[in-house]
Amino acid sequence: MRKCIDFDQHFADYTSKWMKEHQKDYRNFDAMEADMPRVYMTFLNTPARWLEGITPGAYFTQFEDPKDLVDWLCEYCDKEVPVPDLLLDQIQAVGKPCEKRLVALLKDEEAPEEAKMIAVGLLREMESTAPKMLYISWQMNRPQKDDLCDNALESLGEMGHGVVQPLLEALPKANEAGQEAMLDILANYPGNEQVFQLALRLFRENPTRRALFASYLGKLGDDRALPDLIKAANDDRVGYIDFIEIRNAIEMLDGVAPERDFDDDPEYNALNGMQ
DSSP states (O other), X not given: OOOOOOHHHHHHHHHHHHHHHHGGGSSSHHHHHHTHHHHHHHHHTSOOGGGTTOOHHHHGGGOOOHHHHHHHHHHHHHTTOOOOHHHHHHHHHHOHHHHHXXXXXXXXXXXXXXXXXXXXXXXXXXXXXXXXXHHHHHHHTXXXXXHHHHHHHHHHHHSGGGGHHHHHHHGGGSOHHHHHHHHHHHTTSOOOHHHHHHHHHHHHHOGGGHHHHHHHHHHHTOGGGHHHHHHHHTOTTSXXXXXXXXXXXXXXXXXXXXXXXXXXXXXXXXXXHHO
């Protein structure tokens, strides 16, 4: 029977006891803290009564069934017990057989959000492309702010050129937030007119986020963006930080950015004061 044991609490208890017993062995607290990695390794390799004599480091290695391991992850999240890194290590160690179960977890509408966030991270660590189309579907009608969609987007970005064509096919059907998210990846693959026009439109329509869309235009390498970028760079309402990003984009497109005086700009003065 699976138990959701709080390994973090047991390590905290172990550490507290160890510190009391060894505080005289160290010059100061920093020296003691520096020795924590060794203490943790000792904890992992010491047979524990609360695990019926099994060492914490070996506990999860007894289990290799992908369904059991991934269901166990969900149970930890459901019960709001910290998910042990050792369980996640075992899921990664089992490897490819766990991919299908992790993707099934991502498709389960009843699964805890925390478990899904962890599953996305695990699949990324495993360099899995299995959830590619699922992640793209999440971007289609996403809200502007969504941690799970952002996590999936990071994974899509690491999957390489194989995501470009399905993203291009999905782009016209996505909502505004979804298009912006997809642009974050597609800007790394210049040459598509649809992507360039989207980046240019978003740059024109979002004056408070010009820096972001200017960076995309710079990456896309199309000098047709220069008139808009130079016009923005000359706009007195553009602050120093945004100007720097716009200037970078102009220079990436082999343009010449205007000179600006930012002596009265609070952002400029704050940054100079830090130097």
